[in-house]
Amino acid sequence: MSAAVxxxxxxxxxxxxxxxxxLAPPPRERQALVWRDPVxxxxxxxxxxxxxxxxxxxxxxxxxxxxxxxxxxADVQRxxxxxxxxQCANVVLVARTHTEGLERARDLAAQxxxxxxxxxxxxxxxxxxxxxxxxxxxxxxRLRNLVSAxxxxxxxxxxxxxxxxxxxxxxxQWQPATPAGPGAATANTPTALLPPAYLACAEELTELASxxxxxx
Numbered sequence: 161m162s163a164a165v166x167x168x169x170x171x172x173x174x175x176x177x178x179x180x181x182x183l184a185p186p187p188r189e190r191q192a193l194v195w196r197d198p199v200x201x202x203x204x205x206x207x208x209x210x211x212x213x214x215x216x217x218x219x220x221x222x223x224x225x226x227x228x229x230x231x232x233x234a235d236v237q238r239x240x241x242x243x244x245x246x247q248c249a250n251v252v253l254v255a256r257t258h259t260e261g262l263e264r265a266r267d268l269a270a271q272x273x274x275x276x277x278x279x280x281x282x283x284x285x286x287x288x289x290x291x292x293x294x295x296x297x298x299x300x301x302r303l304r305n306l307v308s309a310x311x312x313x314x315x316x317x318x319x320x321x322x323x324x325x326x327x328x329x330x331x332x333q334w335q336p337a338t339p340a341g342p343g344a345a346t347a348n349t350p351t352a353l354l355p356p357a358y359l360a361c362a363e364e365l366t367e368l369a370s371x372x373x374x375x376x
Contacts, residue, residue, distance in 0.1 A: 183270045191271045192268055196242060199241050213251050214252055217253055217254060217267070218260060223254050226254060243280050250284050252365060254286075255287075255289070256289055257316075259300065265286055284312060290317065291319075292319060
C-alpha cells in the first residue's frame with residue numbers, strides 16, 4: 161500500500177457530510193482510500209489548483225475526458241483528498257451508467273454520507289456518463305435515480321460518438337470565462353462549444369464550487 165494514503169477509513173466526525181437515512185456505509189474493500197498527504201500534481205491530471213476534484217468511482221469512468229474538457233478541474237486519482245489546508249476540498253463523483261459503475265458510485269456516496277471521509281471535504285454531486293449509445297435500460301435508469309438521490313446534485317452526460325476517435329488533447333476545452341464569453345471553448349478544435357449537457361454541467365459546477373469553502 162502506498163504511503164500516500166490512509167490504511168483505514170477516516171471515521172472522525174465530518175462536519176460537511178449530510179447523512180442519508182438508509183444508506184449504510186459500504187464494506188471497507190468498496191470504500192475509496194484517502195490521501196494522507198496533499199494530492200500531488202501529476203502530468204495530465206488537470207490543473208494544480210482546481211476548483212474541484214473528479215473522483216472516479218471505477219476505472220474507465222471518464223475522468224480523463226472530463227479533466228480535458230473542463231479547465232479548472234483535476235483528477236484526484238480515485239482517492240478522496242485529505243482536506244489539507246490550502247488544497248481544494250470540493251469533490252465530484254464520476255461513474256459510467258453500467259451496473260458496476262453505478263454501484264461503485266453508490267458506495268462512495270454512502271462512504272461520504274457515513275462520514276468516512278475527512279473534514280472539510282464537500283461532495284458537490286455525481287456525474288454519470290453514458291456507457292453506450294441509446295436509451296438507458298429501465299433497471300439501470302432506476303439504479304441511477306437511486307444513486308442520484310443520495311448526492312447533493314447529479315448530472316447525466318450523453319454518449320458522444322465523435323469522441324471515440326478523438327484524442328484527449330484534441331477535445332474542446334471549456335473555460336470558466338474567456339474573451340469570447342461564458343461557455344466558449346478554446347480554439348484547439350473546430351468545435352465552438354461543448355455539447356449542451358456537458359456545458360450545463362461545467363457551468364453549474366463552477367457556480368457550486370464558488371459558492372462555498374473551496375479549500376481545507
